[in-house]
Amino acid sequence: MGKSILLIEDEANIIEALSFVLSRDGWTVYTHSNGHDANDAISARQPDLVILDVMLPGKSGFEILADLRASEQGKDLPVMMLTARGQAKDRDRAFELGASQFMTKPFINDEVRAAVRNLLTE
Numbered sequence: 615m616g617k618s619i620l621l622i623e624d625e626a627n628i629i630e631a632l633s634f635v636l637s638r639d640g641w642t643v644y645t646h647s648n649g650h651d652a653n654d655a656i657s658a659r660q661p662d663l664v665i666l667d668v669m670l671p672g673k674s675g676f677e678i679l680a681d682l683r684a685s686e687q688g689k690d691l692p693v694m695m696l697t698a699r700g701q702a703k704d705r706d707r708a709f710e711l712g713a714s715q716f717m718t719k720p721f722i723n724d725e726v727r728a729a730v731r732n733l734l735t736e
Contacts, residue, residue: 617641617662618642618643618659618662619636619642619643619661619663619664619665619730620645620655620656620659620661620664621633621636621643621644621645621646622646622649622652622655622656622664623667623670623696624647624648624669624670624671625667628667628719629645631723632665632726633645635723635726636727636730639731641734644659648670648672648673649672649674649677649678650671651672652670652678653678653681653682653688656682656688656691657687660687662734663692663694663730664682664692665730666696667696668697668698668699669697675695676707676708676711679693679695679708679713680711680712683712689712692714692734693713693715694716694729694730694733695713695715695717696717696718696721697716697717697718697719698718700718700719704716715729715732715733717729
């Protein structure tokens with residue numbers, strides 16, 4: 615496959631689980647665990663997909679997504695929001711800001727893998 619994913623998540627168990635599941639499918643998974651310099655990490659890694667938690671230390675996933683969509687580099691980058699905040703208002707806000715996909719925690723590994731596969735083959 616050869617594509618890379620940047621997982622921006624601050625929960626160690628989620629990082630470990632998703633890194634294992636996605637790398638087993640052949641993707642290169644990079645991780646970043648805070649919000650305040652997440653956009654710098656995206657610029658440095660230039661991933662094919664970003665999986666972005668909403669609640670991060672330093673800056674929310676919503677703020678990161680808004681910054682990303684306002685930039686030339688990030689306006690078309692697929693972004694999957696992954697959050698414990700599964701309320702309709704959070705889902706609506708994510709899509710209004712330009713999220714490509716929205717999934718809630720706890721997640722089912724096969725559903726995440728299918729969503730990633732779909733986003734990386736569009």
